[in-house]
Amino acid sequence: MPPELLFDIRDATLMRGDAVVLDRVSLTIAPGDHTAILGPNGAGKSSLIRLMTVQDYPIAPEDGSSPVRVFGRDRWDVIELRSRLGIVSNELHDRFTGGTWIARVRGLDAVVSGFFSSQALFDHHLVTPAMLRRAEEALDRVGAAHLAGKRLDHMSTGEARRVLIARALVHEPEALILDEPTTGLDVVARHEFMERVRAVARQGVTLVLVTQHLDEIIPEIGRVVLIRHGRVAEDGPKADVLRGKAFEAAFGARLIVEEHDGYYDVRPRRS
16 A cells, blocks of 8 residues: 555635635645645745644535645644654744743753744643653754754744754654744755755655745755645656756746756846
């Protein structure tokens, strides 16, 4: 039998108020199928991720079927799903570092909080030695063991982002979703962060990367899903999509795309 699909979306439409933000989207992702979801601002990328992570729900078809299945199921308790799916987003980063008391938690505690799908540890949380050990291992896995005792509000953006990856990995999830992961990082920090992501991909965790920047699409990612106006404009091998007409149309410009050592960069085409 073929492996169970991680994500199976069939003709899903998502509304926000009176606006259609995703229009009859279909997408499947299998284990090991490292995928970049690419598109300009406002294309619907983050809405697609919210659909995939069961944070938003599509319009129900008349036949009663579900357009979205995650790990083969159409119904999930969100906390249970988090044990199989790691998520790192700007929204999550802001919740942990947004100036509230939560930002004063130590790196290790932030990682352990992933076991409880919370943003801190509370008196009713029973933290076991095994949880602490796995949290330490997750920090070490992303090269952040030295941040275990450091408060999040004393960390750089890149350091805090690595702690949140460790938090996402503490359950040893089958897939890791990164939603615009390098926002706020400088050039050096972006490179270091994405090198850690490459290591995670090589360790067998399926990556789903949401981005509008080609240089974030690491060599391990072989597939690109191009989103435009809430629809899948193109879906296929990385080189084919990035050099195709749909890519230029999505970004509204004539573009030159070049590959160097597995990475791609883009610049406007002079007329």
